[in-house]
Amino acid sequence: MSDREPASEESRGTDSSTGTETTAVPDWDDEYVDRVSDRLLHNYDLEKDRAVDGERFTLYGQMDLASQKHFLHPSISIAEHESTEHLFVDRVDSVDDRLLDRYVDLGHRLADDWIEPDEEHYSTEFTFVAVAPSIPDDVRSHVAGFSDRTLLKYGYNGHYEINLAVVAPEPEDLVASENADIATAFRLWEEIERKEVGLLGLIARRLQL
Numbered sequence: 001m002s003d004r005e006p007a008s009e010e011s012r013g014t015d016s017s018t019g020t021e022t023t024a025v026p027d028w029d030d031e032y033v034d035r036v037s038d039r040l041l042h043n044y045d046l047e048k049d050r051a052v053d054g055e056r057f058t059l060y061g062q063m064d065l066a067s068q069k070h071f072l073h074p075s076i077s078i079a080e081h082e083s084t085e086h087l088f089v090d091r092v093d094s095v096d097d098r099l100l101d102r103y104v105d106l107g108h109r110l111a112d113d114w115i116e117p118d119e120e121h122y123s124t125e126f127t128f129v130a131v132a133p134s135i136p137d138d139v140r141s142h143v144a145g146f147s148d149r150t151l152l153k154y155g156y157n158g159h160y161e162i163n164l165a166v167v168a169p170e171p172e173d174l175v176a177s178e179n180a181d182i183a184t185a186f187r188l189w190e191e192i193e194r195k196e197v198g199l200l201g202l203i204a205r206r207l208q209l
Helices: 031-040 097-114 137-144 181-186 199-206
Strands: 012-014 021-023 045-052 055-071 073-091 121-131 148-151 159-168 173-176
Touching: 031 055, 031 073, 031 181, 073 097, 097 121, 097 137, 097 148, 097 159, 121 181, 137 159, 137 173, 159 181, 173 181
Parallel strands: 073 121, 121 159
Antiparallel strands: 012 021, 045 055, 055 073, 148 159, 159 173
């Protein structure tokens, strides 16, 4: 994933108790996005104003998961699967099908550039969330029915999937494609059901880890 950049000096801090360097969570000038980031920060590495392949996003997040299957003893690993989710959040004045198509095209380009397909790769998710004043009916229909999963080497090297979501914070409205479980974090008007399953659990369940 060569497009990744190191954290800037402004985003780094120091743990006063240990003296070790830590990565601070950015502050967003956007109150809604800032509150969403509070729900994401424990599971995602977050960046502010991330430029990717000619597009700029208000928030970028990455989460890496790994699972292992063991034989008789944990020291004997017979399989290891790696899963990654890339989250892109864009604050926009309006949303239409052309914007959504741009996100999908970007997701396919990033899959070509960022994924290293091998037997350990299980899945990579590219989730695009547009934060808009309202959700037009045609956009709602487009997103609700959207699905895009690509098998790599007939599935032997896993797969990648592109997910879409559009949220309108003021009218408290949201639509997401079927597997965009992270949409839970964007419904600030609803509590996350942590007793049943948390954010990490939702994604782990979806990835069958």
